Amino acid sequence: MKIIDLLNSGRGTLSCELFPPKAHQPLADALPIVRETARLRPAFISVTNGAAGSTGGHTLEVAQAAQGEGVPALAHLVCMGAARSAIDQTLDQLQAAGIQNVLALRGDVPPEGPSGQFAHASQLTAHILSRGDFCVGGACYPEGHPESPCMDKDLDYLRHKVDSGCAFLTTQMFFDNNILYNFMFRLLKKGVDVPVVAGIMPVTNARQIGRIVKLSGTSLPARFRAIVDRFQDNPAAMAQAGIAYATDQIIDLVANGVSHIHLYTMNKPMIAGGIMKNLSEIFPCA
Ligand code: FAD
Numbered sequence: 001m002k003i004i005d006l007l008n009s010g011r012g013t014l015s016c017e018l019f020p021p022k023a024h025q026p027l028a029d030a031l032p033i034v035r036e037t038a039r040l041r042p043a044f045i046s047v048t049n050g051a052a053g054s055t056g057g058h059t060l061e062v063a064q065a066a067q068g069e070g071v072p073a074l075a076h077l078v079c080m081g082a083a084r085s086a087i088d089q090t091l092d093q094l095q096a097a098g099i100q101n102v103l104a105l106r107g108d109v110p111p112e113g114p115s116g117q118f119a120h121a122s123q124l125t126a127h128i129l130s131r132g133d134f135c136v137g138g139a140c141y142p143e144g145h146p147e148s149p150c151m152d153k154d155l156d157y158l159r160h161k162v163d164s165g166c167a168f169l170t171t172q173m174f175f176d177n178n179i180l181y182n183f184m185f186r187l188l189k190k191g192v193d194v195p196v197v198a199g200i201m202p203v204t205n206a207r208q209i210g211r212i213v214k215l216s217g218t219s220l221p222a223r224f225r226a227i228v229d230r231f232q233d234n235p236a237a238m239a240q241a242g243i244a245y246a247t248d249q250i251i252d253l254v255a256n257g258v259s260h261i262h263l264y265t266m267n268k269p270m271i272a273g274g275i276m277k278n279l280s281e282i283f284p285c286a
Pocket of ligand 1 (some may be wrong): 047050076106107119120121138139145148153154155157158161170172173199262
């Protein structure tokens, strides 16, 4: 099943993200998490990748396991530092495994500078499509990509990524919905009209936050900071508050016409399940 067909079906979607074990860690550790997540019946499961150009780190196996549980998988593929041959081998493996959906990503530039066949995700997108019948998605940044000199330039490159064949976009996490609404407006003004899947990170652990802000530059609204300040020393209360905040954010998004939501669930099916239970009437067959 191609994800673009799900997104264009006229129904809202709720999807989940998993990260696979590292290459040297056993795949078996991840399988119960895949099963539990699949049991929640998300529209699709995306599987991150840290290994440039390859399915190393078990991305392929976790994606296959999700599909084995009857949930379409979206395999992330990173081009920074990757030779064309490695990317082509990965695409052959994905095709052989029946995985049609790929999230084409550049990846972060290492301190020693860029390397590899493709400098940008747009080039990877065009290449993937030249190699087979894939549905290719891409990343987007409601607060601008951290390397971008300005939002307008970032949006020009995003438009180019879509023109290169990117069928849908998944956003970086955000905690203030107004940031997304503003971004969607600017996207449309640029003529970018592919489906946008809003990425929601349920923060259930106060330690996550410093890392999130450092990595993504995401701004934290006062209401969110107050929750963390109040509950950070009580993990059970923090988890409950994080689920409630994410639920609230999603209800507001859906009420304002954003119908595709992606949960950055950090391999925690209990958290994903808590949010999905809260939304069971809003996404009846998520
Ligand atoms: P690009 O689209 O190539 O953009 C990167 C930067 O280059 C932007 O500033 C853009 O404006 C600029 N740019 C684009 N095209 C051009 C051009 N032609 N000329 C000049 N500048 C240009 N990382 C991982 O390692 N593994 C993952 O699994 C992963 N999953 C992710 C999932 C999502 C939904 C998101 C939002 C991010 C994910 N990332 C992942 C992080 C991502 O790899 C980094 O944010 C990376 O820095 C940018 O990747 P990109 O695909 O957005 O790059």
